[in-house]
Amino acid sequence: MKRVLVGSMLHETNTFNPMLTDLEEFRIRGLLFGDEILEKRRNTGTEMGGFIETLEEKNIEIVPSAHACPLPAGLVTTEALDTVLGAFIDTLDRTQVDGVLLAIHGAMVTQEQDDGEGYILKTIREKVGQDIPIIHTLDFHATLTPMMAENADAMTIYRTYPHMDMAERGREAAAMMARTLNGEINPVVVIVKRPLLIGPPHNVLPHDMPMKRIMDRAREMEAEIPGVIAACPAQGFMQQDVPYNGIGVAVTTDNNPELAKKCADELADMIFDKRKEFYVELPDPAETIRLALKSDNPPVAIADSGDNIGGGTPGDGTALLHEILRQGVDTAYVPICDPESARLAAEAGVGSTVTLEVGGKSHSLYGPPVKITGKVRTITDGLFLNRSWGGYWGGVIGNMGLSARIDVDRVTIVVTSYRISPDNIMHAKSIGVYPEDYRMSVCKGGLAFREAYKTPVVNSYIQSDTPGFASSNLKNFTFTKIKRPIYPLDDI
Ligand SMILES: [Zn+2]
Known part of the structure; x- marks a missing residue:
């Protein structure tokens, strides 16, 4: 029987909010360890609910590690990150696993890490080596980074906003894990970026134009291009001053990085071309x-x-x-x-x-x-x-x-x-x-x-x-770390 570590660390960090996200904030929202995760998240509308359902269905042993889902706020403290990441590493120390399956947000910034999830993935990769697959989900508001792609085998991202597909994406990621462990696929993921900040409350819903056309094209790629496993745009999270902020696309293919890059570029260009349509004037x-x-x-x-x-x-x-x-x-x-x-x-x-x-x-x-x-x-x-x-x-x-x-x-x-x-x-x-x-x-x-x-x-x-x-007005913020030029801070 194959064995998979499951864990979760979900945080969207607003770097302009001075209120730190500390361990107390983690506890208020439910900081769970080990079997508690199975008890409290089984049959819920969450990625973890989806992981549990599909892994059990596929007869894969679940090794529950840690689960944290604090509300978005300012920087995550180093202590809080170390508590969750430390639990992942402890679990890996204690148990030999065949795969690592994580629900992460993709826009976490900590006191020391601009790319919180990239850091988590890199730390786990260094621990388990290249042969153990690492697969994860992300929020539609993930700030995709090269470090995420370098340290994961596959990823899938919410396709809805409001995010009503959390459990579905969890099932999808767990199914990718099962196929990988069975030797049916050998996934590889490529991320591309474009210099564009978009987000709520503007015209950004995936089921409305102009975003709908891009989401439809992504579904078409998955259905019609052999080898494309998951084609996933991510809008990013505007209110954070980090180098890689901006929209991105992650495409996972069956061992075909060139195809993944080609599909990701096409989708990213489609979003960037529509950049002026996302912004609308709002009443005071x-x-x-x-x-x-x-x-x-x-x-x-x-x-x-x-x-x-x-x-x-x-x-x-x-x-x-x-x-x-x-x-x-x-x-x-x-x-x-x-x-x-x-x-x-x-x-x-x-x-x-x-x-x-x-x-x-x-x-x-x-x-x-x-x-x-x-x-x-x-x-x-x-x-x-x-x-x-x-x-x-x-x-x-x-x-x-x-x-x-x-x-x-x-x-x-x-x-x-x-x-x-x-x-x-x-x-x-x-x-x-x-x-x-x-x-x-x-x-x-x-x-x-x-x-x-x-x-x-x-x-x-x-x-x-x-x-x-x-x-909603980015002119209200002072960005110092973000790569320039980027729309709409710069007229490109
Ligand atoms: Zn979101």
Whole structure:
């Protein structure tokens, strides 16, 4: 029986956010080791769920090592990286394996490594040598690097955004591993790059033009060109200042690097040629709320794009809440990460009236706090089960910490102790909030929330140009490490 190490280290690092991603942040989101991984991730909508299902089906022994999925934020600490990578190496020290299968994001930056995943792959490659296959998945927002291609045999990348194919990609990667171990294929992967920064909240969805044509061509290559195993564009993650930032394409073929390079170049050129079509002008917060009030297709979901938690922000920005109250919006739902307000509301108790200064405490870009007086309606410990019909992470427990729902007339503000990315509608429903009941909901996200917030929950979207570390306007950032020239920082 063949034996495969499985592990996971998923982090999208916003290098403009000074808040480090430390071990505590890892623990809040579930840092798992050994058999715990099988217990907590079997039958879930995650890559690990897909790995487990397919490896068991193929009769391959699973050697679970470590699993970490901290929320995006600033640089990952060296201690946190060493804990997970150290566990991978310990597992390899203890157990002889025939393959290594990893779920990694591809946009992790640590205190010492600009290319976190390249470093993980290189360290494992040095440990296991050239003969043990290393295969992995990546997020659609991976910053592809040469070090990743040099140290992996094959890779596959999410094809959806919102990322609803995590488990499917896990099954795909595990199937590639099984075929490799059986001697059916001898995979090789090539990565190419182009100097282009794109990302949410712009016009970048893979199921819409112009990206759709490129994704369709990738599927066509896999179906029609003999030897192409996986043809995968990656959009990268705009808000990080690292040398290799920018779009890339990874193509895995059956022992044919020339073919892989040719296909990757074709797809990368297709993306680069469309560079001007990805960018769109967005309304500022005041204009956003005016547009939402005038919408003839409510309920409206508003993307607080500068405070996109999935893009590594604090989640306590008040720009939209301020406008909602200033413009006298009748019904709205606004979540804010503010542990102090959550505690004060909980101490006051359900049914009491509280006056609080909410949000705007993490950084001047996200403030100032907004003074509210409202009624505490619900208090929870913030634990909830993500449902498969509600968006990402089906079957996985979510954790927003001690949380309180406060109603200011019919404007509902939910203050949470931990940040929660609105990727699954259960974050709202678990505290008694049904966004379909409000004229507008603020989503602290870029585009990923659209699987959770779709008809009948909301009927339309507005992307707002709010301030913050995930701002849609790259002119707000100072890049020093990134290779120049690159569009749109440079007019190429
Ligand atoms: Zn992503």
